[in-house]
Amino acid sequence: MKKLVKLNFFNTLSKKMVFGFILLIILGTILLSLPIATVHQQGTAFIDVVFTAASATCITGLTVVNTAAHWSIFGQLVILGMAEIGALGYMTFAVLLFNIIRRHRSMGLSTQLLVKESLNLENLSDTKSVMKYVIGLSAFFQIGGVFLLAWDFVPRFGWKRGLYVSVYHSVMSFCNAGFDVFGNSLMAFQNDSYVLIVTIILIVGGGLGFLVWRDLLLYHERKRLSLNSKLTLTTTGTLFVLGFVILLVTEGNLSSLAGKMSWVNRTVNTLFLSVTPRTAGIITLPTDSLHSGSVFLIMILMFVGGTPGSTAGGIKTTTFGVLMLQSIAQLRGREDVEFSKRRFSQANISRALLLVFLASIVITLATLVLTQTEKIPQGYGLEYIVFEVLSAFGTVGLSLGLTPHLTVIGKVIIMILMFVGRVGIFTSLYALSKRQTRVSRLRYPEENILIG
Amino acid sequence: MKKLVKLNFFNTLSKKMVFGFILLIILGTILLSLPIATVHQQGTAFIDVVFTAASATCITGLTVVNTAAHWSIFGQLVILGMAEIGALGYMTFAVLLFNIIRRHRSMGLSTQLLVKESLNLENLSDTKSVMKYVIGLSAFFQIGGVFLLAWDFVPRFGWKRGLYVSVYHSVMSFCNAGFDVFGNSLMAFQNDSYVLIVTIILIVGGGLGFLVWRDLLLYHERKRLSLNSKLTLTTTGTLFVLGFVILLVTEGNLSSLAGKMSWVNRTVNTLFLSVTPRTAGIITLPTDSLHSGSVFLIMILMFVGGTPGSTAGGIKTTTFGVLMLQSIAQLRGREDVEFSKRRFSQANISRALLLVFLASIVITLATLVLTQTEKIPQGYGLEYIVFEVLSAFGTVGLSLGLTPHLTVIGKVIIMILMFVGRVGIFTSLYALSKRQTRVSRLRYPEENILIG
Numbered sequence: 001m002k003k004l005v006k007l008n009f010f011n012t013l014s015k016k017m018v019f020g021f022i023l024l025i026i027l028g029t030i031l032l033s034l035p036i037a038t039v040h041q042q043g044t045a046f047i048d049v050v051f052t053a054a055s056a057t058c059i060t061g062l063t064v065v066n067t068a069a070h071w072s073i074f075g076q077l078v079i080l081g082m083a084e085i086g087a088l089g090y091m092t093f094a095v096l097l098f099n100i101i102r103r104h105r106s107m108g109l110s111t112q113l114l115v116k117e118s119l120n121l122e123n124l125s126d127t128k129s130v131m132k133y134v135i136g137l138s139a140f141f142q143i144g145g146v147f148l149l150a151w152d153f154v155p156r157f158g159w160k161r162g163l164y165v166s167v168y169h170s171v172m173s174f175c176n177a178g179f180d181v182f183g184n185s186l187m188a189f190q191n192d193s194y195v196l197i198v199t200i201i202l203i204v205g206g207g208l209g210f211l212v213w214r215d216l217l218l219y220h221e222r223k224r225l226s227l228n229s230k231l232t233l234t235t236t237g238t239l240f241v242l243g244f245v246i247l248l249v250t251e252g253n254l255s256s257l258a259g260k261m262s263w264v265n266r267t268v269n270t271l272f273l274s275v276t277p278r279t280a281g282i283i284t285l286p287t288d289s290l291h292s293g294s295v296f297l298i299m300i301l302m303f304v305g306g307t308p309g310s311t312a313g314g315i316k317t318t319t320f321g322v323l324m325l326q327s328i329a330q331l332r333g334r335e336d337v338e339f340s341k342r343r344f345s346q347a348n349i350s351r352a353l354l355l356v357f358l359a360s361i362v363i364t365l366a367t368l369v370l371t372q373t374e375k376i377p378q379g380y381g382l383e384y385i386v387f388e389v390l391s392a393f394g395t396v397g398l399s400l401g402l403t404p405h406l407t408v409i410g411k412v413i414i415m416i417l418m419f420v421g422r423v424g425i426f427t428s429l430y431a432l433s434k435r436q437t438r439v440s441r442l443r444y445p446e447e448n449i450l451i452g
Numbered sequence: 453m454k455k456l457v458k459l460n461f462f463n464t465l466s467k468k469m470v471f472g473f474i475l476l477i478i479l480g481t482i483l484l485s486l487p488i489a490t491v492h493q494q495g496t497a498f499i500d501v502v503f504t505a506a507s508a509t510c511i512t513g514l515t516v517v518n519t520a521a522h523w524s525i526f527g528q529l530v531i532l533g534m535a536e537i538g539a540l541g542y543m544t545f546a547v548l549l550f551n552i553i554r555r556h557r558s559m560g561l562s563t564q565l566l567v568k569e570s571l572n573l574e575n576l577s578d579t580k581s582v583m584k585y586v587i588g589l590s591a592f593f594q595i596g597g598v599f600l601l602a603w604d605f606v607p608r609f610g611w612k613r614g615l616y617v618s619v620y621h622s623v624m625s626f627c628n629a630g631f632d633v634f635g636n637s638l639m640a641f642q643n644d645s646y647v648l649i650v651t652i653i654l655i656v657g658g659g660l661g662f663l664v665w666r667d668l669l670l671y672h673e674r675k676r677l678s679l680n681s682k683l684t685l686t687t688t689g690t691l692f693v694l695g696f697v698i699l700l701v702t703e704g705n706l707s708s709l710a711g712k713m714s715w716v717n718r719t720v721n722t723l724f725l726s727v728t729p730r731t732a733g734i735i736t737l738p739t740d741s742l743h744s745g746s747v748f749l750i751m752i753l754m755f756v757g758g759t760p761g762s763t764a765g766g767i768k769t770t771t772f773g774v775l776m777l778q779s780i781a782q783l784r785g786r787e788d789v790e791f792s793k794r795r796f797s798q799a800n801i802s803r804a805l806l807l808v809f810l811a812s813i814v815i816t817l818a819t820l821v822l823t824q825t826e827k828i829p830q831g832y833g834l835e836y837i838v839f840e841v842l843s844a845f846g847t848v849g850l851s852l853g854l855t856p857h858l859t860v861i862g863k864v865i866i867m868i869l870m871f872v873g874r875v876g877i878f879t880s881l882y883a884l885s886k887r888q889t890r891v892s893r894l895r896y897p898e899e900n901i902l903i904g
């Protein structure tokens with residue numbers, strides 16, 4: 001029943017990914033340390049440079065200094081470059097990793113064919129072609145985003161500044177990176193529903209990830225979606241609708257802004273608020289003005305995060321979806337966990353459970369340490385810290401205000417959280433370990449999904 | 453491999469338990485509604501009477517009115533009686549339920565023998581003998597507690613009042629019920645380490661539960677403990693030590709009280725603080741004076757709770773232990789989850805996962821509703837509500853101060869949480885459902901533990 005497989009490729013690729021990210025952070029740190037990276041040419045405290053480089057590479061968007069006010073155009077472009085490389089590099093690695101797991105798990109030819117068919121990976125056997133596809137998809141969204149945004153930003157800011165912010169905002173939105181050169185995220189565009197909706201499309205586009213998009217684009221040929229895509233889309237859709245409806249209630253559809261904003265614009269802002277925790281980190285409203293119910297909901301959404309293999313972080317929609325389906329199956333007295341005429345492997349379910357468990361431990365430990373090192377200001381409670389921890393681990397980039405006030409220990413912990421959250425707990429562990437991994441043989445007609 | 457078994461007895465017993473608790477709450481409500489139940493003979497608002505009856509029956513100890521100031525001796529004795537019946541009744545039901553699951557799951561004679569041996573249940577086949585054992589054990593602890601406490605309380609309060617508070621405090625501590633007739637829990641006894649240590653023994657004694665005690669008492673004969681007892685003791689011990697050590701750090705061993713209290717007494721108070729969230733609800737320090745790190749830790753401990761089949765609530769140490777072991781096994785690349793030369797059944801693990809998942813959903817929904825209905829006072833954050841929800845669901849009885857200020861909807865929700873937390877999510881669902889349950893056949897040498 002069992003076969004011992006050395007996942008050499010897997011380990012090697014995990015190590016490559018971890019070291020690739022570390023190299024990128026080091027490179028970014030060097031570039032951002034240059035005096036010309038800052039507006040006043042005076043340079044930046046070392047810990048803040050490392051923090052910014054880590055936040056950009058891990059496409060989180062938590063900032064200890066204001067991106068618009070502190071960094072020069074050169075510095076801002078370095079951040080943009082790191083976020084883009086971080087996002088595309090991660091997506092490429094994710095596809096390759098997934099590909100390798102598939103190849104190693106498929107023992108017979110028929111299984112191989114089944115697996116390939118189910119993921120449409122037949123053309124994705126080498127790094128170059130995967131990169132080609134990933135870059136193609138990203139370019140499509142980002143260039144499209146620039147055109148759509150420029151239509152609003154160029155008349156508003158003039159050609160030069162307008163194009164610059166269009167490019168910056170398009171890339172950062174698609175990469176779910178959360179940095180902005182407006183100085184105050186999208187708060188100045190609360191009333192500009194056009195910009196908000198374009199941003200939502202870019203965020204969701206990046207957050208769905210390459211594998212799901214490819215599956216969707218090939219649907220007219222194949223007439224079926226992989227289990228991974230179906231589960232991702234179902235969970236994303238469900239959480240999206242649930243989050244939006246709950247936020248409509250908890251925020252009273254922003255009725256306090258009724259004097260300043262039309263009903264439509266308030267609804268778009270609420271919609272934006274339900275999208276940004278997964279895991280864009282761009283805001284249109286001050287986070288500390290939110291109702292405690294909204295803060296609680298946003299924390300849950302940040303923990304769940306987005307699609308595996310996308311620019312989003314968190315425990316991922318598939319993990320959440322599998323555990324929810326497992327619980328429903330249990331409640332109905334079923335042993336097999338089924339979805340869309342497929343059954344999940346026990347290995348998938350165990351992996352999902354392990355991931356949630358490890359994530360909970362990481363989050364708990366980080367919170368405990370931060371309660372010791374950080375000061376909670378008057379008027380805030382424990383959520384001031386938990387929110388920041390979930391935001392960093394989910395690479396979201398939202399904050400109740402703690403980031404600029406972090407102590408050095410606090411900054412180091414948040415950096416570690418961003419890094420582990422970005423490359424994934426499993427990848428971090430694989431990269432550290434030399435252990436052989438036992439992989440269960442697949443049984444028909446099981447189909448695997450991505451966890452982590 | 454599978455066999456369909458109608459768990460008629462199980463369903464019947466679950467229904468009996470649920471309706472037994474409801475009857476007890478109704479009876480308590482009637483008695484506490486009498487004017488003679490209150491000090492001023494003016495009666496109590498209906499919702500507060502029901503809340504108190506539910507809190508006592510579910511041995512939680514959350515109070516909307518001060519037990520010492522509001523209720524007469526008669527009212528206080530009604531509360532005491534409900535807590536005692538609630539605690540002993542629950543323990544009896546729990547043993548019977550466990551017994552029935554065992555009998556239904558054992559298919560062959562050899563399995564039956566193995567299972568019986570492993571749980572030492574051979575003399576526990578009928579309700580009467582189980583009740584006899586449960587009452588015997590409880591009487592031993594509670595009467596012992598009265599003697600030990602009277603040694604301090606009688607000189608302090610005189611014979612009449614001294615004996616009364618000894619009985620009251622002994623019963624409430626063993627039952628993990630959290631009510632007190634001192635007016636301010638044990639805060640007046642901060643410096644009385646003797647009373648605190650006796651209380652800790654009673655709390656831990658009640659919190660370990662009947663099955664573990666029986667196993668421990670029969671150890672000299674059998675030279676082995678059941679997997680359930682081993683796992684319970686290991687998890688309880690680990691959480692106890694971890695909680696104590698972390699609280700020593702977060703509270704700085706109460707160094708702010710150094711002027712008023714000796715080092716030994718401060719350590720005993722910290723020890724008490726690590727015991728009370730599982731799930732006694734008695735306090736020696738004002739909860740709102742605690743450090744945010746301590747509050748966070750206490751919330752986690754309240755969520756985990758105590759031993760299944762004891763007076764404690766929460767998701768239970770076995771659930772937490774199994775999931776932790778499952779995660780460790782996964783990390784080590786093992787498929788089987790082993791502990792102490794036994795392997796957990798997949799059914800156990802799935803059940804544990806389901807329980808945590810359902811508990812998380814219940815807690816999330818309750819928190820969301822309470823953020824809408826309740827007002828968080830200045831200086832507190834979201835934990836003001838989450839703490840109360842976890843305390844009610846874990847039948848702990850600690851509060852950051854919300855309980856007396858709850859709205860009517862808030863009171864109803866907290867009551868439901870206490871009830872579901874007490875009888876268990878599974879029992880609540882079984883009592884509601886008519887569905888047949890599929891039970892997996894046991895394989896040797898698996899051994900089952902209690903989840904929920």
Ligand SMILES: [K+]
Pocket residue numbers: 059060061176177178279280281395396397
């Ligand atoms: K982000």
Ligand SMILES: [K+]
Pocket residue numbers: 511512513628629630731732733847848849
């Ligand atoms: K209690």
